[in-house]
Amino acid sequence: KIGVWCAISRRRIIDQLDDQELSMGYFQQDGATCHTSNASMAEIQSFFGDRVISKGLWPPRSPDLTVPDFFLWGHLNGTVYNNKPRTIDALKENIRTEIQAINADNLAKTSDNMVRRIQACLDANGEHFQHLIGIITIDVGFALLGN
Numbered sequence: 647k648i649g650v651w652c653a654i655s656r657r658r659i660i661d662q663l664d665d666q667e668l669s670m671g672y673f674q675q676d677g678a679t680c681h682t683s684n685a686s687m688a689e690i691q692s693f694f695g696d697r698v699i700s701k702g703l704w705p706p707r708s709p710d711l712t713v714p715d716f717f718l719w720g721h722l723n724g725t726v727y728n729n730k731p732r733t734i735d736a737l738k739e740n741i742r743t744e745i746q747a748i749n750a751d752n753l754a755k756t757s758d759n760m761v762r763r764i765q766a767c768l769d770a771n772g773e774h775f776q777h778l779i780g781i782i783t784i785d786v787g788f789a790l791l792g793n
Contacts, residue, residue: 656757
């Protein structure tokens with residue numbers, strides 16, 4: 647197994663933040679316990695201050711509101727194993743290659759999809775809204791896959 651960290655913006659998939667992203671960007675994460683420990687939160691807040699979207703600011707366990715969850719991890723899982731990598735190094739290379747293959751148009755569409763998902767959550771007053779995003783996923787899903 648390997649761990650992968652990256653972030654997504656409308657312009658690029660990020661493996662290292664630039665100065666503007668650090669000074670103006672928001673850090674969004676899921677509510678996983680290891681991500682919200684005191685030590686983790688202190689480190690994140692040392693970079694982002696009050697620009698952290700985390701536990702308590704949206705419904706718990708909401709992958710529908712986290713771009714890596716609703717797009718990136720599923721996309722990568724569906725592509726990095728296509729050539730059946732036999733080593734960790736081969737798997738890492740596949741991940742790098744597939745991340746680099748995601749173009750700016752797909753990132754813009756994913757960002758637009760995120761805005762619609764947030765609006766669906768707001769419209770549902772933070773309650774269950776999965777039934778409201780089925781159309782959103784279908785609308786953008788084909789474009790994300792390049793069809």
